[in-house]
Amino acid sequence: MSLTFNILNQTDAGGRRAELILPHRTVQTPVFMPVGTAGTVKAVPQDILESLGAEIILGNTYHLYLRPGHEAINRMGGLHKFISWPRAMLTDSGGFQVFSLSALRKVTDEGVRFRSHLDGSSHFFTPEHSMDVQIALGADIAMAFDECTEYPAERTRAEESLRLTMAWAKRSLVHFRAHQQDVPWLHTLHEDRVPPVSILRPGSDAPSQSLFGIVQGGMYRDLRRESAERLVEMDFDGYAIGGLSVGEPRDLTMEMIAEVLPLLPPGKPRYVMGVGYPDEIEQYARMGVDMMDCVLPTRAARHGLLFTSEGRLNIKGKRYAEDQSPPDPACQCMVCHRYSRAYLRHLMHVGEALSATLNSIHNLAYYLGIMERVRASLHPQAS
Amino acid sequence: MSLTFNILNQTDAGGRRAELILPHRTVQTPVFMPVGTAGTVKAVPQDILESLGAEIILGNTYHLYLRPGHEAINRMGGLHKFISWPRAMLTDSGGFQVFSLSALRKVTDEGVRFRSHLDGSSHFFTPEHSMDVQIALGADIAMAFDECTEYPAERTRAEESLRLTMAWAKRSLVHFRAHQQDVPWLHTLHEDRVPPVSILRPGSDAPSQSLFGIVQGGMYRDLRRESAERLVEMDFDGYAIGGLSVGEPRDLTMEMIAEVLPLLPPGKPRYVMGVGYPDEIEQYARMGVDMMDCVLPTRAARHGLLFTSEGRLNIKGKRYAEDQSPPDPACQCMVCHRYSRAYLRHLMHVGEALSATLNSIHNLAYYLGIMERVRASLHPQAS
Numbered sequence: 019m020s021l022t023f024n025i026l027n028q029t030d031a032g033g034r035r036a037e038l039i040l041p042h043r044t045v046q047t048p049v050f051m052p053v054g055t056a057g058t059v060k061a062v063p064q065d066i067l068e069s070l071g072a073e074i075i076l077g078n079t080y081h082l083y084l085r086p087g088h089e090a091i092n093r094m095g096g097l098h099k100f101i102s103w104p105r106a107m108l109t110d111s112g113g114f115q116v117f118s119l120s121a122l123r124k125v126t127d128e129g130v131r132f133r134s135h136l137d138g139s140s141h142f143f144t145p146e147h148s149m150d151v152q153i154a155l156g157a158d159i160a161m162a163f164d165e166c167t168e169y170p171a172e173r174t175r176a177e178e179s180l181r182l183t184m185a186w187a188k189r190s191l192v193h194f195r196a197h198q199q200d201v202p203w204l205h206t207l208h209e210d211r212v213p214p215v216s217i218l219r220p221g222s223d224a225p226s227q228s229l230f231g232i233v234q235g236g237m238y239r240d241l242r243r244e245s246a247e248r249l250v251e252m253d254f255d256g257y258a259i260g261g262l263s264v265g266e267p268r269d270l271t272m273e274m275i276a277e278v279l280p281l282l283p284p285g286k287p288r289y290v291m292g293v294g295y296p297d298e299i300e301q302y303a304r305m306g307v308d309m310m311d312c313v314l315p316t317r318a319a320r321h322g323l324l325f326t327s328e329g330r331l332n333i334k335g336k337r338y339a340e341d342q343s344p345p346d347p348a349c350q351c352m353v354c355h356r357y358s359r360a361y362l363r364h365l366m367h368v369g370e371a372l373s374a375t376l377n378s379i380h381n382l383a384y385y386l387g388i389m390e391r392v393r394a395s396l397h398p399q400a401s
Numbered sequence: 402m403s404l405t406f407n408i409l410n411q412t413d414a415g416g417r418r419a420e421l422i423l424p425h426r427t428v429q430t431p432v433f434m435p436v437g438t439a440g441t442v443k444a445v446p447q448d449i450l451e452s453l454g455a456e457i458i459l460g461n462t463y464h465l466y467l468r469p470g471h472e473a474i475n476r477m478g479g480l481h482k483f484i485s486w487p488r489a490m491l492t493d494s495g496g497f498q499v500f501s502l503s504a505l506r507k508v509t510d511e512g513v514r515f516r517s518h519l520d521g522s523s524h525f526f527t528p529e530h531s532m533d534v535q536i537a538l539g540a541d542i543a544m545a546f547d548e549c550t551e552y553p554a555e556r557t558r559a560e561e562s563l564r565l566t567m568a569w570a571k572r573s574l575v576h577f578r579a580h581q582q583d584v585p586w587l588h589t590l591h592e593d594r595v596p597p598v599s600i601l602r603p604g605s606d607a608p609s610q611s612l613f614g615i616v617q618g619g620m621y622r623d624l625r626r627e628s629a630e631r632l633v634e635m636d637f638d639g640y641a642i643g644g645l646s647v648g649e650p651r652d653l654t655m656e657m658i659a660e661v662l663p664l665l666p667p668g669k670p671r672y673v674m675g676v677g678y679p680d681e682i683e684q685y686a687r688m689g690v691d692m693m694d695c696v697l698p699t700r701a702a703r704h705g706l707l708f709t710s711e712g713r714l715n716i717k718g719k720r721y722a723e724d725q726s727p728p729d730p731a732c733q734c735m736v737c738h739r740y741s742r743a744y745l746r747h748l749m750h751v752g753e754a755l756s757a758t759l760n761s762i763h764n765l766a767y768y769l770g771i772m773e774r775v776r777a778s779l780h781p782q783a784s
Contacts (some may be wrong), residue, residue: 061753061758063755086750102744340473360483372443
């Protein structure tokens with residue numbers, strides 16, 4: 019069996035408080051998923067991620083396929099074991115990075131030929147190959163291979179892109195269903211986990227990977243609707259809304275999400291990819307989005323941008339040189355508990371590695387804290 | 402009062418098991434001190450250093466003087482508070498980095514004029530200024546301003562260098578004794594510490610900084626002896642042996658240490674600066690050296706060199722690409738407990754920040770573990 023999604027409460031505004039039962043973890047939703055590009059949430063050790071309350075993290079298929087390679091990871095028992103992350107994981111399809119990072123792409127109906135951004139070597143990704151790679155990695159959730167439509171895109175371009183994404187979704191699903199039992203931990207999950215995984219109830223099937231379809235369609239409401247309806251017909255385990263937060267105005271992001279959500283089956287998880295700022299993730303969660311991911315908290319942290327209850331704080335500022343207050347006085351995280359703005363500013367100023375670690379821990383704590391509060395407010399007792 | 406040094410046991414070979422009572426911590430010796438150059442042991446958060454059992458760390462006066470500046474640190478209550486390190490600290494005199502890092506040095510009897518390696522700005526360090534800077538930083542232990550004699554050095558050069566170092570030692574001590582009460586935490590240590598510092602027994606003086614003299618003399622036994630005897634006459638709180646591990650053969654390092662140790666007062670701590678490899682720190686500790694520091698465990702870690710019970714391991718090696726064993730199977734540290742060689746190799750290979758953090762944690766655990774075992778073997782029950 020794939021995932022189980024139990025809705026505990028739903029608000030009039032559409033927000034859902036639920037639990038997403040995955041092979042490696044029962045995840046409380048709405049959830050924010052830190053991004054662990056190359057098998058590490060940049061600069062943050064796994065035990066700290068655990069203590070921050072991260073229940074599910076992302077891995078990027080494109081990066082892991084190139085280095086160390088999905089076959090090597092598979093031989094070592096899968097991505098969870100390789101990076102020592104016992105909780106839930108999700109891998110993207112590799113499509114987004116193929117389109118954004120690689121050079122000399124050639125897209126055909128069959129798939130995408132591209133050159134590695136690392137060494138120029140030539141690779142060919144098809145929906146089937148993306149599934150094989152993601153099954154070999156063995157995250158709890160895999161994503162259909164799609165083309166992320168750029169912004170802005172003419173209608174004819176968005177239509178053509180959607181045609182491709184829908185054909186690839188179908189091929190992804192067919193191939194995934196035929197091979198999803200090849201996931202590396204299928205027969206060892208029992209042994210590896212203490213206590214046993216929550217999904218293993220007497221009489222239930224062995225847990226397996228899930229596959230999500232991805233709604234595209236650019237900024238065209240009718241194309242988004244068509245995309246959602248066709249994917250729902252295909253019957254995925256969950257549904258993502260992709261191709262957002264690609265440069266469009268925020269109103270448009272909201273409009274597309276609002277257009278699509280009512281078309282998705284209420285009993286399955288809904289994932290908006292690549293968002294967003296703190297106020298965005300709260301807003302979308304209250305609209306009924308169950309899952310989100312974004313590099314923003316960690317990437318911004320490495321550039322010295324901290325998200326706080328008082329707004330954004332650029333820790334590089336000279337004004338913080340002797341500021342002994344914590345980064346965010348309202349935050350209870352281990353960084354705000356121990357270190358001052360002056361110290362974080364110093365670390366950034368002198369280029370010390372600890373800077374990225376401490377800034378990232380705070381920003382992740384802030385993001386995960388937002389979702390914890392949103393979940394509390396969506397709770398049956400609170401609604 | 403300055404430090405208190407209680408020898409608990411001494412072996413026939415000269416090794417001492419002792420406790421070094423400092424204002425911020427009672428340190429068990431022999432001790433290895435991780436180096437926190439610019440107010441951070443590179444890539445390792447303070448709470449992890451604590452959990453590794455680090456009781457005293459170094460700060461580099463040269464780096465902290467340039468950025469963020471000793472006056473800024475002083476205004477914020479001193480180095481302990483600035484970097485949030487409640488345990489013991491030691492600062493070097495700045496001399497070593499002035500001679501190794503800066504450009505356009507001009508040495509006179511008065512002091513050293515040099516240009517910052519960062520921005521070329523001109524600075525002048527004298528023994529008195531080094532004391533002022535170190536008192537402003539407020540580590541538990543400060544070091545006399547010295548010239549580290551290069552290797553190899555002609556006898557006349559070593560003699561001249563020693564003459565300077567001895568004159569500077571005297572001036573350092575005089576200035577330090579006149580101003581050591583200016584340390585930033587002198588009147589707040591009680592309040593800041595829970596539980597109260599161990600040094601504060603009824604009737605005792607308030608705790609203050611200590612100053613160590615530094616034995617130089619190049620590789621000339623008679624100059625080393627002269628240096629030691631003259632420093633002992635001056636009556637420092639402890640004694641360091643400097644100018645070693647500067648390129649000379651290992652036998653010579655040993656010979657110089659063996660020459661100097663018997664000349665130092667047995668009731669005061671002895672510190673060999675800038676050593677060394679794992680077998681060296683064990684060897685010197687068994688000879689009667691109480692304190693050592695070295696950048697090696699952390700610097701090597703950043704280059705992928707791990708110290709293990711099976712010898713040195715270059716984690717970049719392709720042979721570790723699918724090696725699922727821990728870095729050091731005999732090590733109980735948090736890295737060896739959780740991560741594989743394959744994962745550490747991957748992190749290094751793809752240039753992830755977590756690589757430096759995890760490698761450094763292991764190497765520090767290995768170094769601190771060596772000293773823990775040495776201390777146990779020097780214990781009264783074990784001798």
